[in-house]
Amino acid sequence: MDKNTNKILLIYIGYSTGDEKDSGTKNLQLGQLYLGTLLTKAGYGVKLYSDLFPDPDDFIEFIREGNYGMAGFYCITNTIYRVSAMADTIKEHFPSMPVLLGGPHVTVMDRETLENCRADLIIRHEGEYTFREVAEYFYEKKISLHDIKGITWRKGDEIIRNPDREFIKNLDELPVPDWHMLEGDMADFNHSYPNIITGRGCPFKCAFCYESFGGGEYRMRSAGHVIKEIELLVNNWNVKYIKFVDDIFIVNSERMEQICSAIKDLREKKYPFYWFCEARVDILEKRLHLLSKMREAGLAILQIGVESGNQDILDLYNKKITLEQIEKTVKACVEADIFSVSINVIIGGPFETEEKIKNTTDFVRKLIKIAPGRLICNNSLLTPYPGTLIHKEPERFGLKIIDPSFKDGQTEDVVFMESEKMNKYDIHKARLRFERDLYGIMLSELENLTAEQIEEHFNMTCYGIKTPWYSILSSDKGIKTYFNLKDIKLYRGYGEIEEEKLDDWCPQRTYSMEYSNSQSVLDRITGKIKLSEEESKFYKYSSGKLTFREIVNILSEKTGEGKKELREKMMDFYKRMDSLYAIIWLRL
Numbered sequence: 001m002d003k004n005t006n007k008i009l010l011i012y013i014g015y016s017t018g019d020e021k022d023s024g025t026k027n028l029q030l031g032q033l034y035l036g037t038l039l040t041k042a043g044y045g046v047k048l049y050s051d052l053f054p055d056p057d058d059f060i061e062f063i064r065e066g067n068y069g070m071a072g073f074y075c076i077t078n079t080i081y082r083v084s085a086m087a088d089t090i091k092e093h094f095p096s097m098p099v100l101l102g103g104p105h106v107t108v109m110d111r112e113t114l115e116n117c118r119a120d121l122i123i124r125h126e127g128e129y130t131f132r133e134v135a136e137y138f139y140e141k142k143i144s145l146h147d148i149k150g151i152t153w154r155k156g157d158e159i160i161r162n163p164d165r166e167f168i169k170n171l172d173e174l175p176v177p178d179w180h181m182l183e184g185d186m187a188d189f190n191h192s193y194p195n196i197i198t199g200r201g202c203p204f205k206c207a208f209c210y211e212s213f214g215g216g217e218y219r220m221r222s223a224g225h226v227i228k229e230i231e232l233l234v235n236n237w238n239v240k241y242i243k244f245v246d247d248i249f250i251v252n253s254e255r256m257e258q259i260c261s262a263i264k265d266l267r268e269k270k271y272p273f274y275w276f277c278e279a280r281v282d283i284l285e286k287r288l289h290l291l292s293k294m295r296e297a298g299l300a301i302l303q304i305g306v307e308s309g310n311q312d313i314l315d316l317y318n319k320k321i322t323l324e325q326i327e328k329t330v331k332a333c334v335e336a337d338i339f340s341v342s343i344n345v346i347i348g349g350p351f352e353t354e355e356k357i358k359n360t361t362d363f364v365r366k367l368i369k370i371a372p373g374r375l376i377c378n379n380s381l382l383t384p385y386p387g388t389l390i391h392k393e394p395e396r397f398g399l400k401i402i403d404p405s406f407k408d409g410q411t412e413d414v415v416f417m418e419s420e421k422m423n424k425y426d427i428h429k430a431r432l433r434f435e436r437d438l439y440g441i442m443l444s445e446l447e448n449l450t451a452e453q454i455e456e457h458f459n460m461t462c463y464g465i466k467t468p469w470y471s472i473l474s475s476d477k478g479i480k481t482y483f484n485l486k487d488i489k490l491y492r493g494y495g496e497i498e499e500e501k502l503d504d505w506c507p508q509r510t511y512s513m514e515y516s517n518s519q520s521v522l523d524r525i526t527g528k529i530k531l532s533e534e535e536s537k538f539y540k541y542s543s544g545k546l547t548f549r550e551i552v553n554i555l556s557e558k559t560g561e562g563k564k565e566l567r568e569k570m571m572d573f574y575k576r577m578d579s580l581y582a583i584i585w586l587r588l
């Protein structure tokens with residue numbers, strides 16, 4: 001095998017239910033970019049391949065044409081079935097091609113995976129240096145497989161598990177991921193966003209999280225190393241939004257300040273772009289001063305781990321945070337004017353009952369009231385990923401695993417665990433109820449959103465950021481029209497025009513004329529509003545074609561009413577309509 005002619009093929013097959021089809025971001029697996037960058041530097045030809053829906057026949061043809069030397073798949077629990085099938089197909093057509101697997105699932109389930117598919121070798125945990133040695137073995141026979149730490153491999157009928165490899169202490173040793181390696185759709189940052197990871201590992205031991213098993217101590221890249229990657233992306237692609245995906249990104253204040261100040265500079269010198277990051281509330285609580293710096297540097301969404309509205313459940317998860325800490329950090333985010341705070345709650349958790357789910361709903365309601373228009377809440381079903389404490393000892397959490405082999409699960413849309421009080425149907429129903437309640441809570445808070453906040457939700461869509469608040473707001477015809485038009489220079493809100501100049505502006509309705517007898521109705525998402533007969537006339541003439549003066553003249557002629565009185569009455573009406581985003585003003 002030749003290092004250049006017979007390239008290493010790194011494959012990412014997502015598990016898709018179809019809803020991510022348009023989102024290229026899910027097509028790149030960052031670990032593979034790290035591997036590809038290091039292997040290229042070591043002189044190997046590397047091709048990154050990513051597809052949510054690969055056709056097995058086309059895929060085999062693709063491998064044949066590429067004359068690849070070896071193939072490697074990234075693997076999480078959701079993708080293990082597809083990856084195993086693809087690995088078997090490759091071995092069937094190219095029996096001598098080494099097929100490798102890596103990633104969280106096979107790091108834990110190494111033996112089981114090799115027993116159930118024909119792949120040759122698994123790299124456990126971090127892959128860079130291990131992969132380089134494995135490549136040296138297959139391409140140059142420089143090293144014996146027995147001497148490579150961190151692999152589980154097949155020797156005849158035997159499966160051999162070599163000792164673990166130490167985690168990479170200094171991540172700056174690794175080359176900055178070379179985003180130029182991405183081809184085609186993978187590098188289309190007009191429709192997707194890049195993920196950056198600034199550190200690895202996690203010192204916490206949350207019972208449901210794979211990181212508690214696999215990641216080792218938290219190790220950070222230096223600010224300079226991270227900034228090089230940000231600059232690479234901003235200078236070469238028109239990235240509008242970047243996601244920092246490590247959980248404890250903000251842990252080192254000094255590094256955070258350096259990163260924020262570099263991003264701020266870059267935004268000023270190049271163009272504005274926004275970013276997302278995650279934080280644990282206990283870490284954030286001690287570094288609240290960072291929030292305003294992060295906001296100034298373009299932080300759009302801050303994700304914090306919440307998981308439950310029950311302190312006993314948080315304790316069982318070993319989250320080491322309190323409900324008070326969560327509230328405090330959400331309040332601080334509001335004070336720092338963070339555009340959006342994203343939380344996740346888990347349904348079907350330890351000793352789950354209807355009451356506990358209700359407590360979680362109430363807690364989420366409380367947080368939304370603290371941060372209306374900002375707080376977004378995702379939910380997931382508790383999934384017992386291999387390697388986690390919940391997977392090892394479900395009974396300790398009052399839970400029973402229903403489908404240990406994940407055969408009927410689809411990215412968490414199936415209940416994997418039952419509690420003593422709730423079977424899978426109860427949990428499923430409770431989840432739907434939670435989602436309905438959440439929608440109701442958000443709807444009831446809509447009136448507390450400021451116009452600036454709503455405008456920001458609409459503006460953020462230009463950066464590919466569409467929050468659930470945006471989804472609700474934009475499903476209201478009037479609000480959507482109002483803020484879409486407001487983005488155009490010719491249009492203004494009522495309060496933005498000097499009163500004496502109003503006569504020369506044309507009011508334009510944003511809701512369709514909908515009648516109930518002779519009265520018109522504003523069909524708002526929060527409920528229909530019926531206008532009086534007189535108001536309906538005002539609304540009808542507010543078509544964006546006549547100036548305020550012309551409308552007053554027409555109506556005064558028709559009704560015989562004095563122009564001054566009419567004008568005042570109409571101004572009150574327009575003020576009210578503006579507060580409902582039902583009329584916007586146009587200068588012809």
Ligand code: B12
Pocket residue numbers: 014015016025026027028029030031032034035071072073074075076077078079100101102103104105122123125126127128131195197201208209210211245246380385386411412
């Ligand atoms: C970013 C991220 C996402 C992103 C992007 C995913 C993507 N395409 O990469 C999004 C938000 C889309 C996502 C979605 C999901 N994710 Co996710 N995600 C992560 C996260 C936070 C970072 C991944 C990453 O980039 N790591 C950095 C790189 C450097 O590390 P790495 O990926 O592990 O790669 C190294 C090794 O694994 C190895 N390696 C990697 N590939 C290969 C290939 C070969 C051949 C070899 C030999 C070695 C090797 O070498 C690499 C370099 O050292 C991880 C947690 C984590 N820290 O890894 C969770 C994680 C991978 N996600 C997880 C889960 C569960 C999900 C979801 C199912 C969540 C959900 N409820 O929907 C979905 C599934 C998506 C899908 N379509 O299948 C779990 C997986 C657990 C498991 N056993 O399956 C993790 C581990 C989180 C956790 N702590 O539990 N995720």
Ligand code: SF4
Pocket residue numbers: 202203204205206209210211212247280305
């Ligand atoms: S949930 Fe976050 S803090 Fe907890 S173990 Fe996982 S990565 Fe670490």
